[in-house]
């Protein structure tokens with residue numbers, strides 16, 4: 109299988125590339141602004157250049173774990189949010205369909221209002237913010253145009269080893285190492301999803317010929333404070349610096365789903381047990397940091 113990963117420098121993209129290589133696939137990844145060896149420079153906003161390069165590559169499958177993923181930034185810049193999360197992937201999805209390939213778009217539980225979560229694939233979406241609206245419109249446009257060549261993977265609260273070291277687990281660990289308090293929303297709940305497992309599930313779904321909409325998320329719904337405590341405990345830190353406040357007092361730029369999270373009945377039917385719970389995943393996170401190379405280690409504080 110020849111695969112392209114648009115956003116290979118990102119969290120899920122890094123794991124897609126690692127798993128694809130381990131499984132013997134011919135995979136090429138791209139970066140937009142953060143270069144790593146072996147990645148091809150591609151900005152999906154350069155629409156013609158990106159389309160032409162993709163056509164030349166002639167992949168069987170394109171994974172698109174990319175876009176403008178900063179939820180509060182999207183709220184302040186809706187034009188970029190729509191371009192980056194809807195129009196640019198749709199452009200490359202059309203090219204992929206033209207050359208007979210399959211396209212995997214990564215979406216989010218933020219397509220749900222989050223008043224009655226966790227939600228399944230059957231729940232009616234109702235995004236609370238600009239980011240979620242652009243993602244939902246992209247899901248619909250890509251699935252509508254590509255039919256069974258499209259796989260839509262919704263995930264949530266992704267964490268685990270990554271090269272850029274940006275995810276919530278890194279933020280918690282770095283603050284604890286610095287001796288700073290960790291203040292998280294007391295009233296947000298969702299499904300923590302281990303990045304290596306999210307990527308593997310997406311690849312397995314493609315390999316097994318699935319299309320359509322799949323929720324790919326961890327098996328537990330946790331509050332942010334409980335998730336932060338699980339990370340701190342797993343990494344051997346005292347839990348005392350972890351505090352919480354209601355979302356309304358935190359001044360986040362975009363409204364968030366509060367009772368969020370994803371039920372995964374479709375994934376469970378075809379790949380049962382693939383998504384690991386937080387405690388097992390954190391053991392794996394530590395094992396990989398200690399024995400695997402290439403990932404940013406949040407315990408190593410740069411002097412720069």
Ligand SMILES: NC(=O)c1ccc[n+]([C@@H]2O[C@H](COP(=O)([O-])OP(=O)(O)OC[C@H]3O[C@@H](n4cnc5c(N)ncnc54)[C@H](OP(=O)(O)O)[C@@H]3O)[C@@H](O)[C@H]2O)c1
Pocket residue numbers: 114115116117118119120121138139140141142143150151152153172173174175176177192196214215216217262263264265266267
């Ligand atoms: N992380 C989560 O908790 C979460 C939850 C739900 C859904 N998702 C979705 O899952 C996907 C992957 O998330 P992630 O956490 O892996 O994201 P990430 O770490 O922020 O990575 C985003 C990737 O997109 C690339 N990118 C950004 N703008 C681009 C552009 N205009 N053209 C081409 N590439 C561009 C980035 O490149 P550079 O870094 O090189 O600039 C990076 O490789 C996203 O679509 C996100 O919406 C994530």
